[in-house]
Amino acid sequence: MAVAAAETRVFLEVRRRLQSALLILGEPDEGGMHLDVSISPTSLLLRTPDGCSETQLPAEVRLVPSSCGGLQYISGEGLHLRLQARTESSPQLISVFKQGLQAQECCTFSCQSCGEVLIKDRKLLRVLPLPSENWGALVGEWCCHPDPFANKPLQPRENDCFIGDSFFLVNLRSHLEQEPKANTKVICKRCKVMLGEIVSSETTKFYMTEIIIQPSEGSFPNIPRSQFVQSVLAQCLVELSSARSTFRFTIQGQDGKVYILLWILNSDSLVMEPLRSSRCVRKFPLLENTLEADSRSAWNAIKVLYQPCIRSRNEELASSWESDISVHPLTLPSATCLELLLILSRSNASLPLSLRQMNSFKVAFLKM
Known part of the structure; x- marks a missing residue:
């Protein structure tokens, strides 16, 4: 097969569960030369006169090269091919707390943005998941006597950590110099990022996207902010949907204002970018990370549909989703x-044109 191209952009998405792959060889921006493409089970070979x-x-x-089908040329975009792909099963998600961390291990809580230590050497005796936000109403339906938990929110003790959908609850009474006011923000002293909220005199809520919890003897992991936010959110979404x-x-x-409507399409995508070739380095803009010259060549990702709701956009649709009990709110x-929203927009803008839209929603990937 052949297409004219001065420089060809390659996009490859592999679906693990479907054992299929979508390969797109982009159309040149200008000029052109003859390009021959050879597909083997383990590589793509691109030949030009040069x-x-x-x-x-x-x-x-x-x-599986012999399975090549669905060949389609889209003007302004390039050549689309679909093939069978043999892959390993989807990797198991690692929970925010590994089993080892639950075994009375000393942990340190740090600001993800700058590394400022928030809680040092806290020995967690209990790490427990919180029930869903509607647990109180369910207790009322199940009990034939007055609700014993009425007006008694679940609060952690000093060596507890309760895990919500997108946050942790910890007891910080011994760390506070004075009695705090309820519902006040927790701000990082160094970088001034909002990390969470004080919800009572003893309980503090930290958002998962803002802090890192690790064994006290470990070193602070230097994870680029965009990569961290994507990974945490992708894990939360997959766990909640399951x-x-x-x-x-x-x-x-945290003020209750809706910013994004998000719809999970699939969670088994593997998106690949070539790091090295015999002639040049070529990256997919979607996965490009300027902070990591040696970033991985392939990423597990979830594919989502989204709609922004800022500046009064999609107000009617947002209102409809908020009143739908099948839609789950996630607070950050x-x-x-x-x-x-910026991460999703950049992901969407980097996709081939035909993949950017589905019905009235935009399409994007969040890296695991």
């Missing part, structure tokens, strides 16, 4: 909601 370059596939992916059989979410700020700091 030479050739080879892109190696991730070790866990094997294409536990509650819901795939639609409203992303709202307002600044992180805007950060997430």
Whole structure:
């Protein structure tokens, strides 16, 4: 097969569960030369009159060249091909707390943005998941006597950590110099980022997107902010969709304002970018990270549909989703909601044109 191209942009998405792959060879921006494409189970070979370059596939992916079908040329975009792909099963998600951390291990809580230590050497005796936000109403339905938990919110003791959908609850009474006012923001002293909220005189809520919890003897992991936010949110969304059989979410700020409507399409995508070839380095803009010259060549990702709700956009649709019991709200700091919207917008803008829209929703990937 051949297309004219001065420089070809390659996009590859592999679906693990479907054992299929979508390969797009982009159309040149200008000029052109003849390009021959050869597909082997482990690589893509591109030949031009000036030479050739080879892109190696991730070790866990094997294409089936003989299955090539659905060949389509889209003007202004390039050549689309669909193939069978043999891959390993989807990787198991690692919970925010590994089993080892639950075994009375000393942990340190740090600001993810700058590394400022918030809680040092806290020995967690209990790490427990919180029930859903409607647990009180359910107790009322189940009990034939007055609700014993009425007006008694679940609060952690000194060595507890309760895990919510997008936050942790910890007891910080011994760390506070004075009695705090309820519902006040927790701000990082160094970088001034909002980390959480004080919800009572003893209980503090930290948002998962803002802090890192690790064993006290470990070093602070230097994870780029965008990568961290994507990974945490992708894990939260996948876990919630699995536990509650819901795939639609409203992303709202701590003030209750809805910023994004999010709909999970699938969570088994592997998106690949070639790091090295025989001639040049070529990256997918979607996965490009200017802070990491040696970033991985393939990423597990979830594919989502989204609609922004800022500046009075999609108000009617947002109102409809908020009143729908099958839609799950996910609360984050307002600044992180805007950060997430920027990540989604950049992802969408980097996709081939035909993949950017589905019905009235925009399409994007969040890296795991």
